[in-house]
Amino acid sequence: MMSQITNEGLILACSAIGAGLAMIAGVGPGIGQGIAAGHGAAAVGRNPGARGNIMSTMLLGQAVAETTGLYGFAVAIILLFANPLLGKL
Numbered sequence: 001m002m003s004q005i006t007n008e009g010l011i012l013a014c015s016a017i018g019a020g021l022a023m024i025a026g027v028g029p030g031i032g033q034g035i036a037a038g039h040g041a042a043a044v045g046r047n048p049g050a051r052g053n054i055m056s057t058m059l060l061g062q063a064v065a066e067t068t069g070l071y072g073f074a075v076a077i078i079l080l081f082a083n084p085l086l087g088k089l
Contacts, residue, residue: 011085019079025072032065 040058044051078084 007089008086011083011089015079015083015085019076022072022076022079025075026069029065029069033062036061036065 036058040054043054047054
């Protein structure tokens with residue numbers, strides 16, 4: 001016996017899938033930050049005197065890269081808990 005899919009159920013299911021896809025946005029910043037930290041450590045190893053400049057530049061770059069992951073997380077939370085699409089029904 002087939003059950004009927006309601007409009008609300010379809011929107012909730014698609015929102016859950018969209019939230020999962022939005023969380024894929026966390027992969028890029030993770031990889032980028034790992035690469036940046038590795039290159040920063042290598043640079044400090046080559047030139048210990050420039051440690052302060054290298055670390056501050058690396059941390060600034062990592063903070064900028066992390067915003068992509070945070071935006072994806074915000075989209076996922078909005079889709080799951082404050083779904084704006086449900087008001088359109």
